[in-house]
Amino acid sequence: MRKSTLKEHQQIKKTLVTPFNKHLGQLASFKSWQSRMPNLLWLGLIINKYGHIDGLAKCYRIIEFMKNNNMETDNLNITTILLLDDNNKILLFDYINNLCEDKILDCLCLVIDDKIFRQKFYKINKTSETRIKELKELVIECYSKFSYIGCDMRFFFSYHQAYIDKLKIMSNCSDTIAIFNEYYKLEHSEPIMGMYRSGIRAMEISFSMLSENLEYQTSFWNTVGNMSECELYLLDYPKGDEKKMKDFYEDVEKELHNLIADNFEKKNEDKFIVISGLLTYAVKLLKDVCDNNLHNSISSRIILRTIMDVYMNIKYLILLEKDSSNVWREYQDYGLGKFKLIYKKAQENYKINENSHLTPEILEAIVNDNFDEETMDIDLGYFDKTSIIKKFEEIGEKELYDTLYDYDISYSHAHWGAIRESSVLKCDNALHQLHISSDESNQQSSKSTDYDYIMIFIKIFRVVSGQFNGISNDFFDKYEVRNETNN
């Protein structure tokens, strides 16, 4: 199925709805191919052994034999076949063993405990390990909904439905008629087969809507799941360049010193206090990352997002300054108002443990440092009543917001995408149905953030150096070129 573009999604309230869901609403509820597959694996074993054309021919001879011996079943699920009476089962399984060599269904004895099935197919001289290996290889072959063998199994299930007249095909359904007449004769490499395969998937999926007993499927996956260990799949990212980033930090720190020294006479101006304060905050965060070699860590992403906030705040305040020179003071008051709200709540409503890193008395002292808190209002909204995304737009950084910022915000807000990427691993064992599992041993490291740290500091320094002297051209010469070539 082609993947729809974002533009093709329709916004309904705060949700972008895919075209598929928009048209079908909640009606679509397909059981997955993986839940139907276990019941058809016996066909898969035959097709896997003899190939697409010969395998399907053998399957045809089996249903022909069943019909000739009046042992028709409602469908070809193994659970349905096992409901035949004992004599018929003996007859049928003997026929299969004659038609196909060497007790072909042996590995299914791992999951089928029917007495006659086991008598007929169980091979004494085979080990459980071999059986598990064979079953696993088959499941891997069939697991994907696009698998060729899987498609053959689905074709034959549908074909049998038509063969026993449970599926009526209208004479005007030429595509379906062509599938039933041609599919089993052509190799999968024939171009027309792509169309046939998608037709078969669509046709067979309609059977999945019928209510069916899922007991066998559940017990199949439980049983095979317990037979082998998880094979957790890791993404192996190169380590961030620790030495390069330590050098980078030293250069950044040097530029901060230069800025402070060059603007000593401005030290009491609100604008300089705010910009140098924000910059220092970003530099201290960078130090945390570089000192502790956090480049491949989750925290470096969360920290990077905060540094992007620093960049946005500086650039946005410069923008506001054109209309209001007092904005530097307002920005400080807004932030202190946030602290006031916290310590007031803490003092009036709660008892904060003295070991907590939150110390209301310190917040109170900071808020009252310059003036009386009684004169300070608390703004409960965004600074300047403007959302974060709007601010990024206003400063010409919508792309940064839409991509890196929104991505890293998933990490700071613990959205599932971030959890799934960093802390939950995919199991590659098909017998485990490719489940996901906690990275409890901390094996997965994240892709290094070092390129983006350099990128954001270049942006910050560009903005700051547009306002104050002190940042050297050497910094830009060294890092702007290097970061572009590393791209």
Ligand SMILES: [Zn+2]
């Ligand atoms: Zn597993």
